[in-house]
Amino acid sequence: VKLLTIARDLQRRKARERHQRFVAEGVRTVEALLASPLTVTGLLHTADLMEDARGAAVVKQAMVRGITVKEVSDADFASAADTDAPQGVLAIAEMPSATLEQTVAAGTRFLVLDALQDPGNVGTVVRTAAALGVHGTIVLPGTVDVWNAKVVRSAMGALFHHPVLALDWEAFAAFAAAHEVPVWAADMAGDPVESLDRRTLPPRLALVVSNEGAGLSPHVAAAVTRQVRITMAPGTESLNVAVATGILLHALRPA
Amino acid sequence: VKLLTIARDLQRRKARERHQRFVAEGVRTVEALLASPLTVTGLLHTADLMEDARGAAVVKQAMVRGITVKEVSDADFASAADTDAPQGVLAIAEMPSATLEQTVAAGTRFLVLDALQDPGNVGTVVRTAAALGVHGTIVLPGTVDVWNAKVVRSAMGALFHHPVLALDWEAFAAFAAAHEVPVWAADMAGDPVESLDRRTLPPRLALVVSNEGAGLSPHVAAAVTRQVRITMAPGTESLNVAVATGILLHALRPA
Numbered sequence: 091v092k093l094l095t096i097a098r099d100l101q102r103r104k105a106r107e108r109h110q111r112f113v114a115e116g117v118r119t120v121e122a123l124l125a126s127p128l129t130v131t132g133l134l135h136t137a138d139l140m141e142d143a144r145g146a147a148v149v150k151q152a153m154v155r156g157i158t159v160k161e162v163s164d165a166d167f168a169s170a171a172d173t174d175a176p177q178g179v180l181a182i183a184e185m186p187s188a189t190l191e192q193t194v195a196a197g198t199r200f201l202v203l204d205a206l207q208d209p210g211n212v213g214t215v216v217r218t219a220a221a222l223g224v225h226g227t228i229v230l231p232g233t234v235d236v237w238n239a240k241v242v243r244s245a246m247g248a249l250f251h252h253p254v255l256a257l258d259w260e261a262f263a264a265f266a267a268a269h270e271v272p273v274w275a276a277d278m279a280g281d282p283v284e285s286l287d288r289r290t291l292p293p294r295l296a297l298v299v300s301n302e303g304a305g306l307s308p309h310v311a312a313a314v315t316r317q318v319r320i321t322m323a324p325g326t327e328s329l330n331v332a333v334a335t336g337i338l339l340h341a342l343r344p345a
Numbered sequence: 346v347k348l349l350t351i352a353r354d355l356q357r358r359k360a361r362e363r364h365q366r367f368v369a370e371g372v373r374t375v376e377a378l379l380a381s382p383l384t385v386t387g388l389l390h391t392a393d394l395m396e397d398a399r400g401a402a403v404v405k406q407a408m409v410r411g412i413t414v415k416e417v418s419d420a421d422f423a424s425a426a427d428t429d430a431p432q433g434v435l436a437i438a439e440m441p442s443a444t445l446e447q448t449v450a451a452g453t454r455f456l457v458l459d460a461l462q463d464p465g466n467v468g469t470v471v472r473t474a475a476a477l478g479v480h481g482t483i484v485l486p487g488t489v490d491v492w493n494a495k496v497v498r499s500a501m502g503a504l505f506h507h508p509v510l511a512l513d514w515e516a517f518a519a520f521a522a523a524h525e526v527p528v529w530a531a532d533m534a535g536d537p538v539e540s541l542d543r544r545t546l547p548p549r550l551a552l553v554v555s556n557e558g559a560g561l562s563p564h565v566a567a568a569v570t571r572q573v574r575i576t577m578a579p580g581t582e583s584l585n586v587a588v589a590t591g592i593l594l595h596a597l598r599p600a
Contacts (some may be wrong), residue, residue, distance in 0.1 A: 214585050223578040251580060284598075322597070323478040325506060330469050333591035336584065339573070340592045343539075 122247025213244025280317030377502025439478030468499025
């Protein structure tokens, strides 16, 4: 099958799940992909990309590695790309095979995404979790597919090494119970995180963040043992979900 | 002058500075603007907006307040709007007249933006500063104009009440010296913020955040007395600037 056809097909979540492949778009993201342990199966680029030194270097690196590389017209490239400014390069790769067990083995901190829908926010949230040393991110139903090209792009390479697991509510509740992981959630009605003594935090902890405004899904709320909030200035109502996630993960880091 | 002509003109920074007016786009942003103390001088909308209950309510509220309201064609609206999905409504308002003195009077925490260029990031950074109780944001040369419609939109209303001051390097250095405000900067080479004892922080503090990758401007570096960084997991390299700003402002909040 032609690379272009595969890339177009992978714009659909069902196709990504069936083939266990995804598309990474943009010079910086493809660079991060080539530097990761993931298997890259093909690269598409426009003629213009080769005018850019950094772009040409990416193509050369792929060729040296024996990856199938194909130059396509601007129109064909645009038909396969999913982000706003894909910069004339995209690569197809195999999804990492994260298993629950390997993630849990050494883990103390987990992030749980409950029905987060904005791809840019989800990518930034995963990037944040990876940078702050979270051992795995669990994605619950209603959340955008993390292998969506927009999420991959905004995660800035974090998805290529940070374990992400899609679980349904029952599997998540079973995970938390089996591994004795208390489930805390970010919620405006919770305890101020500033009042917590970090030395008294549980050794393992999963933090649930949910859609701004929508609040926790009922299924998730049932598994939550404590709610925490960030104290905000009077008259202000909210933080961007990635910013709030960063502040909470940092404040709740292991002592 | 026609409202449409004014809105188009305000897409240019020079026109905004000359008229001391700006454009707020989208239902949520215009709602926040109407709820703020700022003077709104006009509102443009499409016919489609009135099909939406929330959109129609915004228009009605503006009319009740005696604000000039005009319905325009989709094409005319698009020619005046600057953000990707302006939702068929924009409003023109007078910039708040923030003065350095009123900001400083009661302030203990300040945020300083050094050559931040992405409008979405700058808006989210200002929203974060406002929510975390920062008393004023100082914008240095090389930073995108905060009254750009994209910044206004992503600030989610924060610009309508949080004081923002544009200063050149000399004025900023003079401000820091005159008011005895130590200037700290976010930098990968700094001290880990996790190692600081919040009880020993200076009573007043200005935190400088700069362009990801580019580092501090030389002019700013000369005024910086301490650099701080967020400890990151091995193999990860960066956080989104708004996320990093949120974590640092939270970690450096007054004791």
